[in-house]
Amino acid sequence: MPRPEQEATTTASRRAQPRAWLRAVRWLVAASLHPRATATTLRIAADLARRMDYLEGTVLYDMLGTAARLEVSVPTVKRHVRVLRELGALVWLEHGTRKNLRLPGRAYTGTATVYGATIPPCFDVAMGHRLDGSGYAARVAGVTEAGRGRAIAETRRAAASRGRGLEPPSPSGYFNVGKAEVGGGLKDTPSAACSTASSSKKTTTGRQRGRWTGRPALQVARDISIVRQIRPRVAWTQHEGLRRLAFALRPLIDTGLDAESIVVELHSWFLDWRPARPAAFITAELRRRQRRDADLPAMGAPVAGGPTPVVAPQDSPAWREYCQRQHAMAAMHTLVASARERTDEERRNARLAALHAPHLVLDHIAEHGEDDALDLYGTWLVARYVGQAASSTIRLGGPVS
Template identity: 40%
Template sequence: MHTRQEGGCTLPKNPTLAHTLVTDRTQQHIATTASRRTRHASDFLPAVRFMIDAGFHPDAGPTTLRLAHALAVRMHRSRDGHIPYSLERTCAQLGLGRSTVAKHAKILRELGLLAWAQHGTRANALPHRDHPRAGYRPTATLYAPCTPPVYDQAMGHRTRGTGYTARLTGRTRPPRTTRKIRRPWTPSVTSNPSTGHVTDDRTTKNPARSAATNPPTSSAPTPRTPTRTPRRPRRSPAKVQADIALAAQVRPRVPWTQRLPLRRLAFALRPMIDAGLDAAAIAAELAAWAWSWPRTWRPSDIAGYLLGQLNKGRGLPASRDTCGCGCGGRAQATPPNSAFAAAFATLAAAGPKLASNDPDQVPADFTTRRELLLWKRQRDRDIQADILASLRQAGERQQRRALAQLPFAQWLEAVEDRSTWYLPHPAEPGAWVSPSP
C-alpha cells in the first residue's frame, strides 16, 4: 500500500483497483458518462471519499472534498439531485479563488463524480423567474452527481444497466462460511486401576462439587437432539377460496369485524373453519363476544384479537367425541343404554320437523346462472329488509323506554307532539311508520 502527502493529509493508494480518468469533455455529460446517477448526498459523499483516498487522481485532496461537500448540500433541492453551480457564489462560500474552484470541479468530473446536465452561459440569457420585469439573467450550470463503476465494484454493488441510467439492484453476497456447531463438552475421565475410581477433570479443583453433583460412576452427558416444530401443511388454493367465501358470509353479520379485509378475516378464522363450524355458527359466536365489551370499545387489531382468542380455545368446539345416541351432545363417562337410545329415536321421529331457514342455502333446482343471480339479489333484499325492520323495532323500544322515564309534564308534551307517534303500516303489519304532519 503506497501513500502520498497533500496538505498534511495522508491518502492511501489501492493498486488492486483500476480507474481511467475521464479527460475527454464529451464523456462528461449525463448522456455519455459511464457513471451511475446519484440522487442523495448520503450516497454521493462516500463515493467522493473513496475516490480521493484511493488516489485515482494525482491532484485530488482535501480541497476537492470541501468542494464536494459544498455541492452536496444543494442536492435535496432537485428531484433528480441536480446541483446548480455558480462559480462566483461557490468561491465566496469556500473562500477560494476562481482558478482553484474551477480546478477541483474539473477533478470531480475527471473522476466520474460529476457530469454536466446543463451548460451555463451568459450569452443566452433568460428572463428572471421570480421578477420578469427586473431584467435578464444568465442560465446556470447544472451538475449531476454520479457514482463511478469502480466504486460499485469495490463496494460489491450489483447494478442493472450501464451509464447514467444504471440502477442499483443489491449487494454481492460474501462467500458463505461453514457454520460452527456447538457440541456439548465431554469431559475427559481417568480411572484408577487399583481402586476402580473414576475422576472427572471438571471437579478435580472442587472435591465438594465432585461428591455432591458428579458421582464416581457418572457417564458423559448425552448430547441433546434439537427438536423442530413440524410445519403446517400448505392450504390449497381451492381451500383458501372457500375460506374467503365463508368469511364473506360472516363479516356482514358481525359489525366489529367489518373493517377487516376478507383475506385477513379468512386467515384469522381458520381454526374455527377447520373445526367444522359453518358461517352461521361462527357469526353467532363472534357476535356473542361483543356482549361483554364496554359500549365504545372495539379491538384495534381485529385479526390479532381473533387469533389470540382462538389460540386460547375460545369459540372452538370441545375435542371430546359426541354422544353416540344421536342427540348431538357431548360424550359422557357412562354411555346410554339401548333402551334410552331407542326412546330418543322414537321421540325424534314423532316430533315436528323444523324447516331449514338458512338464507345462504342455495336451492338445488336452479339450472341457469341467471336464476342463481336473481336468487342472490332477492336474498340480499330480504336480509336488508330484516336489518331495517330490526332497527325500527329497536328504535321504537328505545323511544318507549325514554317516554316511560320522563316526568308527567314532559311525557304529556311529548305525547301531544305528533312527530313522536307511530302507526302500523297498512301493507306490512309488522312495520311502523311516522304519520305525515
C-alpha cells in the first residue's frame, strides 16, 4: 500500500477486530507479501492486538512502550509498524504530533497517534470472502464456494491434528460383570464389588443433588447466543464465561428482552469499575432491584404513617401540559428528520467521528433530541456516552483547542 492509501478515509482495506486481524497478519507474513516482514513483525502485531479496542480495532501507537515491552529498539518498532501499514494491516485514524497542547497542570502534552486494524483485499480474495461495501467500512457478508471448501478442508485438518496420538475408542461400552455363583456373591473380589457399588451410588447422588436445572437445552443454547452478542459490548463483563453470564441474565431474558435491550440496561447501571465476578454481581444487583421495587408503595395507595395518599402524576394538569409539549417537540423533530433522509454513508462517518469525540453525541442530543441521535449514532454509542456522562467519575468534554 502506498502512503496515500494508508489513511482510514482512503484505504481499500476493511476494519477488523483484534482476533481476526491477528489471523490475517499471520497469513500476510507467511505469504511473504513484504520482503521485510519477519517474526518481529508478528511480535509487534501481537502487542498491538493485546491493546486494541475489542469492537472497533483501534489502538494507540505507544512506540516507546512497545519497544520497552518487547525489548527492541525504537527504530525497529517504527520499521515494522511501517511494514504493517504497507501490508494494508494498519491505517492512520489520527496522526500524532509533538506540538504541546499546553493542558493545565502539565508541562508538556503531545497528541498520540491512533491506528486502526484493517485486513487488505488480498486476504479476503484468498479466503473466498464476499464483502458488503468497500474501504474501511466494508464487512464480510458471506463466502464463495471456493471459500466454503477451503474452510471445510481447514476444519478437517484441524480435527485430524487434534485426534493424533489418542487411543482408539473401546469396541464396546459394556462393563465386565462378574459371573453369579450358586452360593451367592460375585466372582470378582470384594474390593471390586465395593468400588462398583460406590461409583453407582455417587452417580445417583449427583443426579439427586440438582445437576439438572429444568431448563431445556435449546433454551440454554438460545440464552448463550444472546449473551454472545452482549458480552463484547459491555466492557466489565468481557472476562466472564458465557454460561455464567447466561445464567445470571436469565431474569432479563425471560422477560422478553433482546440483546440490544439488555445491553442498554447494563449500561444504565453506570459502572465505572470492573467487578471481579460479573455474573455474581449481576445476580446480586437484580435481586437488590427486585427487593427495592417490592418495597416501594403502589402508585396512588396510602403511605403508611402519611396524612394524605400519593397523587398519580397523570391526574395533574401540569403533568398533562408537560406531556403535550414533549409530544409536540417529538413531532417537530420527526418532521425535521424526515425532510432529508440520511444515507448510510453519513451514519458511518458520524459514528466513526463519535468514537474519538463523545461530546458530538451529547451535543446532538441537546440540540436535536434523543430520537434523532439514535438514528444518526446508533443505540450502542448513545447509551454508552449518556451513561458515561451521568457517571460521577467520568467527564466527557469537548475537543481540545
